[in-house]
Amino acid sequence: xxxxxxxxxxxxxxxxxxxxxxxxxxxxxxxxxxxxxxxxxxxxxxxxxxxxxxxxxxxxxxxxxxxxxxxxxxxxxxxxxxxxxxxxxxxxxxxxxxxxxxxxxxxxxxxxxxxxxxxxxxxxxxxxxxxxxxxxxxxxxxxxxxxxxxxxxxxxxxxxxxxxx
Numbered sequence: 001x002x003x004x005x006x007x008x009x010x011x012x013x014x015x016x017x018x019x020x021x022x023x024x025x026x027x028x029x030x031x032x033x034x035x036x037x038x039x040x041x042x043x044x045x046x047x048x049x050x051x052x053x054x055x056x057x058x059x060x061x062x063x064x065x066x067x068x069x070x071x072x073x074x075x076x077x078x079x080x081x082x083x084x085x086x087x088x089x090x091x092x093x094x095x096x097x098x099x100x101x102x103x104x105x106x107x108x109x110x111x112x113x114x115x116x117x118x119x120x121x122x123x124x125x126x127x128x129x130x131x132x133x134x135x136x137x138x139x140x141x142x143x144x145x146x147x148x149x150x151x152x153x154x155x156x157x158x159x160x161x162x163x164x165x
Contacts, residue, residue: 011034050096
């Protein structure tokens with residue numbers, strides 16, 4: 001088995017952003033790899049399992065209009081669907097669904113693990129490979145070398161999130 005893999009696009013992180021980025025890339029017919037610590041945590045939701053709302057409801061609709069996976073998975077796993085600010089004008093209304101956290105994660109994993117042009121790999125990234133000022137790829141914890149034309153970094157806040165002020 002080779003210790004090197006080549007992808008057109010590599011996505012690091014299996015949260016909302018990583019799932020959407022990997023799916024979008026694969027939908028475009030691009031050889032895509034999604035790298036995460038554990039396949040079991042792909043699509044993990046926070047303690048408030050809401051999709052949409054006043055601030056992000058429009059964003060979810062836009063992603064859905066572009067054939068994103070979040071809306072579909074939220075529909076399948078939803079336990080409550082509401083339109084916030086219903087009594088106000090259309091400009092300030094916000095669709096929101098509360099999802100069953102376990103179902104959301106389960107459905108997201110099912111979607112991504114069966115996505116054409118997408119390979120999901122559970123292997124933490126430990127080191128980036130640069131060629132002058134351009135990223136060339138990375139090394140995984142297993143020692144596997146990943147070469148990619150483009151890298152999308154979506155590690156989010158679940159990995160001991162730290163803010164530098």
